[in-house]
Structures are given as C-alpha cells and as structure tokens.
Amino acid sequence: MLATLVPTVFMIALGILLLALGRGTEAVVIGVLVLAFCTTSVTGYILGSIFVSRGAQVARFQHDFMSLVSHELRTPLTSILMFLDTLRDERLTDPTEKRQCLDLLDQEVRRLDQLLERLLQLSRLQSRRQEFDRSPIKMGDVIRDALTIFDAATLSSRTEVALDLDGIDKLELRGDRVALSQALSNLLINAWKYTCEDTRRIELHARATDRHIEVAVSDNGPGIGRDEQKRIFEQFERGGAGEASGQHGSGLGLAIVRAVVRAHRGRIDLRSRPGEGAEFRIRLPRPGAAQRS
C-alpha cells in the first residue's frame, strides 16, 4: 500500500509543480503527461484491489460451502457406517433391534440421497441451468399437487391443512407446475415439522390481487426471531427452533423455494415473531399484469 502511495504522491506533486511553475509548452506537456500517468496508475490500483478482494470473497464462500457440504454428508455417512458395522459383526441378537438398525440404515441412506438431490437442484437453480416450463397452469392444480406431496410426506401424523382459496382455483399463471408445487409443499412440510403435534394448525391462504397471486402458508409453531429471518433463506441456515427440534433438515429447503419463486419473477416474504408462529407468503406475477398496469 505505502510502496505505491509514496511514489504516486511524489509524481502528482511533480506534475502540479511542472504545471504551476514550468515555463514554456514543453514543461506543461510533461506536467500533463505526468498527471495523466498518475491518474491511470491510481485507477488501476483501485480496480485491481477491488477485483482481488472480490476473488478472495468468492474463494472464501466456496470454501465455506464445501466444508458445510462435507459436514452435512458426513453426518448420515457416520450412522450408515456404524449400523453396517453393527450388523456385519452380528452384534445384535434381538430381532427387534436388528429391525431398528435396518430401519435407521434405510432412513439415513434416503436422507443422503435427498441431500444430494437438493444440492444438485440448488446448484442448477443458482447457475440458471434449470429449465422451467412456462406453459399456462392453474393455481388450483399447483395447490392440489402440493397438498398431495404434503400428505405423502406426513403420513406419520396426518394433518389437515385449513384451506382458504378465495376462488383462486381457476386463476391461470405461466410457470412450472412441478417446481411450484414442490416449493409450496416444502413450506407446508416445514410448517408441519416445526409445530407441536397436539396443537398443530397449518393454514393455506390464497388470494389474487390485480397484479399478483399470493399464497401464504402459516403455522402456530415457535416462530422465527427477527435476526434469523433474513438468514433463514440462505443455504445451510436453519432457525434455532429448527435445530433444537431434533428434526432432520439440510437447511436447503427454503433456499430452493426462494430460487424457484425468483425464477418465476416472484418473491417470498416471511412474517413471524417468536412464540407466535410463522407465515411464509409467496407472490407470483399474474400473466398480463404488466400490460394492464
């Protein structure tokens, strides 16, 4: 820093002196040239350091990302190896314990598979390599598909989602029916995961404004603190309540939902207070809204 600064200051001083005190055109020309040279080198220096620090930032981000990924992969791998060892060494004699081992093995392999699937999906979304269907679809179909996925994923404790569709059934939009219903089901499953079984209440409200279709999923879970609300959409971020709940989660779900919504030129907001549940609201643009406005 100092090594570049000192000569530059001297050069600028020299340029100014030449301009101010120099007699004749030669001195003026040399003065202008010296000053121009200084400006170029200062600009070059500033731009150079900006690029270098950006590069370093990207490298750090990639390093953080890789260490998070390897941590997430190692956790299920650890239990898979452990249960395999346990079964291979025939340490278990009780058939129910063997059964439990196999069930957990199965669960962990699926967890690994799901994690890889989500990582790939997120990477496709972030590099914009994912192709989205843009054909006209009905919002009612998206919601019905999401509820079907939700029901299949929550067989262990069936939950009725309170619906308020407000005549949105036939509303059309352009988008990817599969990606959107998966994103919506992701919000529903999150609501289910982080609410207490006995008091669980999940609601889905949909409504249309002039320009948007809004779908909101709300729950009566522990809620999300203000400082966590922004971070929670980042990959590998899980709310404190989520971590404490002991629920499996990769911390990728909401990052994927946000990427899908953004790819549809929509946005997702979160309203929540600790202890008062959470509401995730997706807003998607209605086709033709731009012309009408």
Next chain:
Amino acid sequence: MAADEQAAAPQNAILIVEDDAAIATGLALNLRLEGYAPSVVADGDQVVEAVRERRPVLILLDLSLPKRDGLQILGELRRSGDRTPVIVLSAREGEYDKVGALRLGADDYVTKPFALAELMATWPSISRPAPSPRPAPRCG
C-alpha cells in the same frame, strides 16, 4: 440425597452428547451391547447437569451442537474441575478444532465418519481403569 444420586448413576455410565438422533441411537445401542449404560443428551445446555447427575466414566462429545458449541462445553466442564475422560466426535476436520479440543482437555479426537471398531478401540485405554471416586464437582 448424595446416596440416591450414587444409586441412580451406574458404575459404567457413558454420556453421549450428540444432536443427530440416528448417530446417538447407534452409539447407545453398541455401548449397551458392550455392557455400558449409555445416556444421550442432544442439547449443549444439559451437559454439565447430566455429568453431575450421571457421573459417567466417559463422555462422547459432538462438536456441532445446537445452542452451544461442543468446544465451549468442554471448556466449561474442565474449568469446573471435572476430569471425566472426553472423546470428541466431529465431522469438522480443521486443525483448529482438533488442537482446540485437545488443548481444552479432550482425551481423544475422532473424525466422522468413524469405523465403530476404531472408536471402540480408543476408549478402553481411556475409560476402563475405573476412576477413583471423585469429589463432587464444585461450582464457581
């Protein structure tokens, strides 16, 4: 009171501090087969209390825990004068964590994923010579 606690804590208790339910279940299962009495704590906040109650001969400590970091717990435990052997189980491979854990008084550091045999080989040398009865940990 003290006698009750003594009775509640078996001689071969092992405390597993692990927030991943599958890993905790697997560890507990294998430890039971080895004749230990394992108990699981998933939450960093409960460790000090569990150690005081159960008087384990060994603590298996995961580093990434909700609420409180494993290293922090280890530090607290050692500062309170508790010398229970601790094996750190970690999916983090950084030198910083390993050196940090050993400096704070961990007896061994095992990286996930670990082979069960490897883990089981580490603890007899650490935990088998049953520790002589320790004075109750003092607070402060």
